[in-house]
Amino acid sequence: MRATKLTAVAAATIFSISLAACGSSDDSTSSSAPSMMPTTAAPSMAPSTDAMMANFGAGCSAVPADASNKGSFQAMAQVPVATAASGNPLLSTLVSAVKKAGLVDSLNSADGITVFAPTDDAFKAIPKATLDKVLADKKTLTSILTYHVVPGKLTPADLAGDHKTLQGDDLMVSGSGQDFKVDGKASVICGNVQTANANVYIIDSVLMPKS
């Protein structure tokens, strides 16, 4: 598993170098996703390699490895979190919920946050009627979504413990190394995914605030 990921990392890195090379010679027409990336926030090569090395979990294999794909780790590291999530095929329900709640800009322009991002499968576990009701109720939806966001970028080393969420209640992360559970039930299936302004932990179950 790790070896595969390392290979993917290497491939992605080499791919990005070759893209950069095209850029300099300026004689090729690239059909890949056009990207105009900030150099300070995320230099196009080195730090994203670090970021890719840093993420972990079985669920990461579902993330596209092709660096030119909007949903790849490489691409996500360059853009703010809501934009990054919208490129990720695992997170489409979350993204539409964030849009419904009007939280796209707040998430994108927040200064350093941690987002616990439930996958589409996590949302599927909620009965459809309940989910539809929640999606239609902006206040409840906002409360649930902001319960998934913690101020500050939590690295895997600071992940375990109680964290005050933007909703106001604390959530509790248990575990260590590469094996974490949130509030005792949601497993981190792909952790420490880097975006320009947030660290993302993809989880397999939707969290519910206590209040």
Add this chain to the structure above:
Amino acid sequence: MTNRLSAAAAGVLAAASGVAAAELFAAATRPGAAPLIAVGGAIIDATPTPIKEFAVRELGTNDKPALLTGIALALALFAAATGIAAQWRRPLLPAGVAVLGAAGAVAARSRPTATWFDAVPALLAALIAGAVLLWLLRQLSKAAVESGVAKGSGAAEESGAAEESGAARELRAAEERPSLVRSAEPGRPSLKVAEGGPSPRKAADRRAFLRAAALVAGAAIVVEAGARGVTRARAGAAGRNRAAVKLPPAAEPAEPLPGGVAPGFTTPAGTFYRVDTALTVPRIDPSSWRLKIHGMIGREATMSLDDLLGRSLIERDVTLNCVSNEVGGPYIGTARWLGVPLGPLLRELGLDPRADQIVARSTEGMTIGTPVTTALDGRDTMLVVGMNGAPLPLEHGFPVRMLTPGLYGYAGACKWLDEIELTRFDRFDAYWVKRGWARVGTVRTASRIDLPKPFARLNEGTVTVAGVAWAQRRGIDRVEVSVDGGPWQRADLLPVPSVDTWVQWRYRWRATKGPHSIKVRATDGTGSVQPEARATPFPSGATGRHTITVTVL
């Protein structure tokens, strides 16, 4: 010379040779990872802006050399202490060296563009410094041991004895006493010290140590010279040369900013956003830099930096933003730019009326296409040489970049400029246009909420909502705020120097308990209201109204 002084000197020489080797290694592989530079960079990164501004104000362009000198002095002091400590207790040698290596490595890794490789030069420096120090101290021990065995009576130390300080005498006295510390040292026989002073034999061994020290010093100098040679060959002396560029005063200086402008109107160069494709910042020697102007123009020209600086310069406050900025995003800034107006220059050279595109090329091959009309319609399209009162920073395109008010950076602000070609849009597509971005990147009317921050928890009562709005060339007529989808309320606009900058705005909101969403929209000077519909930055700039969520407690 005393043992303690010798040990201190050994420490300094060892550190110097380690750093020199690391500089050479870094110069040949990754110049930014050279230990002193990396530590300096890390310090600059960690220094709060006011202190940086103070340093720049007080030291001018000497702030970097002053910083590097300070680092070198601190390193020398630590190295000297390590030398002395290691002579006293050998295990302190690896400890001291490890501290230095780790400090250098951590500093190098902390740099924004660092990779694991950046830690290598510092670790190499530590390794070499450690080995050299060990060797020098062994030479010194030999001298001490020999002197202990061969001590006669009354012979004066042939040189340096007169300068011996009280403290040094004390140390020597301590050293010449047999002690537990000394006898505990492995590989160093406990001293059977006879009465009396040093002998000619000791002097000979001193000379052996001095020879070793001289050898190390010589080697360090040679290696360091090599490192500098490599650096010059690789990069030119751009940094030094930038400091040497003297900007003439503008023939048309910018007016002072109008009274009532809030802090943050001008973005310092250090925090000004940077979006480009350069993996390493081009380092261009301004003395050999040339700008070639060619294509559909009556007379082709090749200009030096002095040629440009000799022309009549204008200075303007202009806001520049990146097309890839998301709604509410950070890639926008306002600076005071000094430059050569492009229009008069092109007219002088005899512009072909059929030319409709200016293609600016950078030294690293970037191409940016700008309509010729933007150089001729009276706006301040310019070849920029200065930013906020200093030569253009390397990251922002030193020695010369283009700036076109009213266009996104990708469409009008080529950095590290070295070529201007007059051509036609139907003949050439610039770099980003080939990748699908709009051919003409006119900035969209937009606005941003900077305060309060998204997800802020606020107290009930009056809350200042504030931010910026921009529509360069058209100006901003009105900014309005809506809370929770309620009616649009006009915000106060602060004064601006021209239509080419952003406008700071402010709205006093009576905040009531509960969660709220705050939304902003701007209306530009043509009466167009910033669109509500969301568009992604690709291909011609994001649209949508910045909306943030806050909670009032």
